[in-house]
Amino acid sequence: MVKRILATAAAAATALGLMAVPAEAASPVQIYRVYFDSPGKDTRSNxxxxxxxxxxxxxxxxxxxLKGVKxxxxxxxxxxxxxxxxKGRKSVYVHTGRGPNNATHRYWGRKAYVWNNTGDTAYLLYPNGKLADYCSWTSKGSSKYC
Structure with missing residues (x-):
C-alpha cells in the first residue's frame, strides 16, 4: 500500500513539474547548424x-x-x-561538394544538392545505426541552428 501511495505521489509531482524526469543522455557530437540554401542561384557548381x-x-x-558515423x-x-x-570543443563542417578534407572541413563529393530548401531533416547516426542527433527545418531562411 505504501509503495502504491508513493508511486501515485511521484506521478502527480512529475505531472505538476515538481520532480525532474531523467532525460536520455545527449550525444557528445551534435548537429549544431545546417546551411541548407547555399548563397546565390542554385547552379550546381562546386x-x-x-x-x-x-x-x-x-x-x-x-x-x-567518428569512423563509421553517418x-x-x-x-x-x-x-x-x-x-x-x-577534437574536444571543436567543429567540423561537412560540405556537399568536392574539396580537400582536413581537420575542420570534410567533403561529400556530390554533384547535386542534398539538403532541401523547402524543409528537410539531417540525421546523425552512430556506426551501429542508432540515432545520435537530428535537426529539422522548414523553408524559412537559409540556415538553421539546431
Whole structure:
C-alpha cells in the first residue's frame, strides 16, 4: 500500500513539474547548424554545392573518433565518416561538394544538392545505426541552428 501511495505521489509531482524526469543522455557530437540554401542561384557548381553544409560540434573536452558515423537526409543520401577524429570543443563542417578534407572541413563529393530548401531533416547516426542527433527545418531562411 505504501509503495502504491508513493508511486501515485511521484506521478502527480512529475505531472505538476515538481520532480525532474531523467532525460536520455545527449550525444557528445551534435548537429549544431545546417546551411541548407547555399548563397546565390542554385547552379550546381562546386562552389554552390559547398555553400551547403552541416556543422557538427563536439560538446565535450575529449577527442571523439567518428569512423563509421553517418550524416543522412530524409531521402537517404548518406555521408559516412572514414577515420576522423574531432577534437574536444571543436567543429567540423561537412560540405556537399568536392574539396580537400582536413581537420575542420570534410567533403561529400556530390554533384547535386542534398539538403532541401523547402524543409528537410539531417540525421546523425552512430556506426551501429542508432540515432545520435537530428535537426529539422522548414523553408524559412537559409540556415538553421539546431
Amino acid at each position: 562552389t554552390s554545392l559547398n555553400g551547403e553544409w552541416v556543422q557538427l560540434y563536439n560538446r565535450t573536452t575529449k577527442t571523439r573518433q 550524416l543522412r537526409d530524409k531521402t537517404g543520401y548518406t555521408y559516412t565518416f572514414g577515420w576522423f577524429q574531432l
